[in-house]
Each structure stands twice: as structure tokens, then as C-alpha cells.
Amino acid sequence: MEQHPQAEEDIVLTESGRNKIEEELDRLVTVERHEVANRIRDAKDFGELTENAEYEAAKNAQAFVEGRILDLKRIISGARTLSEENIPTEWVGLGSTVSVRDLDYGDDWTLTLVSPYEADPDQDRISDLSPVGKSLFGHRVGETVQVKTPGGITSYEITAITK
Numbered sequence: 185m186e187q188h189p190q191a192e193e194d195i196v197l198t199e200s201g202r203n204k205i206e207e208e209l210d211r212l213v214t215v216e217r218h219e220v221a222n223r224i225r226d227a228k229d230f231g232e233l234t235e236n237a238e239y240e241a242a243k244n245a246q247a248f249v250e251g252r253i254l255d256l257k258r259i260i261s262g263a264r265t266l267s268e269e270n271i272p273t274e275w276v277g278l279g280s281t282v283s284v285r286d287l288d289y290g291d292d293w294t295l296t297l298v299s300p301y302e303a304d305p306d307q308d309r310i311s312d313l314s315p316v317g318k319s320l321f322g323h324r325v326g327e328t329v330q331v332k333t334p335g336g337i338t339s340y341e342i343t344a345i346t347k
Contacts, residue, residue: 195263201302209256283344
């Protein structure tokens with residue numbers, strides 16, 4: 185079984201994950217930052233700032249946007265992009281697209297194993313540090329893994345690994 189990359193303590197992103205983070209950063213800097221500044225300016229017209237809920241909400245939004253911009257810049261500056269040739273297909277690793285069959289219910293599921301920075305369960309982009317990700321990591325086609333979740337233990341058979 186291959187060594188889990190988390191031991192390296194660096195940020196590893198797939199190319200699509202890096203692109204998504206860069207797009208979010210660009211949107212925050214070019215659109216949302218300006219929208220929040222406009223909200224603050226407009227809220228000042230509503231009267232006394234100490235009792236102005238609109239102004240407080242706009243300032244909170246500004247703090248969130250600026251914090252997120254800093255987070256994304258930190259992630260991008262410290263991240264290493266996983267090249268296509270470094271995505272494993274003989275075993276499950278970071279960047280691998282994995283097809284599994286739930287042995288209890290017979291359901292098939294295809295997911296991509298990614299770092300926590302680009303995880304998006306709604307898009308089947310599963311963190312390598314999640315219970316599913318940890319259980320699948322390093323295993324091969326035909327192997328069965330058991331995933332301990334809050335709902336109990338689920339058994340998955342790995343049916344395919346691709347890029």
C-alpha cells in the first residue's frame with residue numbers, strides 16, 4: 185500500500201482544483217469586494233452607524249470576503265499542483281477517480297479523491313482525509329474496504345480506478 189501524502193504536510197491540488205480556487209479568488213477580488221464596498225457606502229446613508237444593522241451586516245460581509253481572499257492566496261501560494269502523470273491508476277491516490285460498489289445495497293458510486301482544500305461532496309470530490317478517502321487510499325481494483333461512518337460500517341468494492 186502506498187504512503188499517504190498527508191505525511192508530507194504540504195498542500196496538493198489537482199489542476200482542476202487549483203483552477204477552481206483561482207476562479208473563486210478572482211471573483212472575490214474583482215466582483216464581491218466591490219459589491220461589499222458599495223453596500224457599506226449605501227448603508228452609511230441609512231443614518232447613525234452605531235444603530236445601523238445594514239452597515240453592520242455589510243462590515244461583517246467585508247470581513248468574510250477579505251478573510252477568504254487571504255485564505256485562498258495562502259492556499260495557492262503554498263500549493264503544489266498534481267500533474268496528470270502523477271495521478272495513480274494502479275491504486276487509489278490523490279487525484280484518482282474511483283468507482284466503487286456498495287456491497288450492502290448494490291449502489292455504484294464514482295468519486296474523485298482530492299485534498300481537503302478542494303473537497304466538494306456534492307460534486308463527488310471527496311477529501312483524502314475523510315472516512316471514505318482514508319479507507320480507499322492505497323487500495324486496488326477488486327479489493328474491498330470498510331468505511332466507518334456515523335451511520336455504521338459500509339463495505340465498498342473498488343471496481344475501477346482512472347485519472
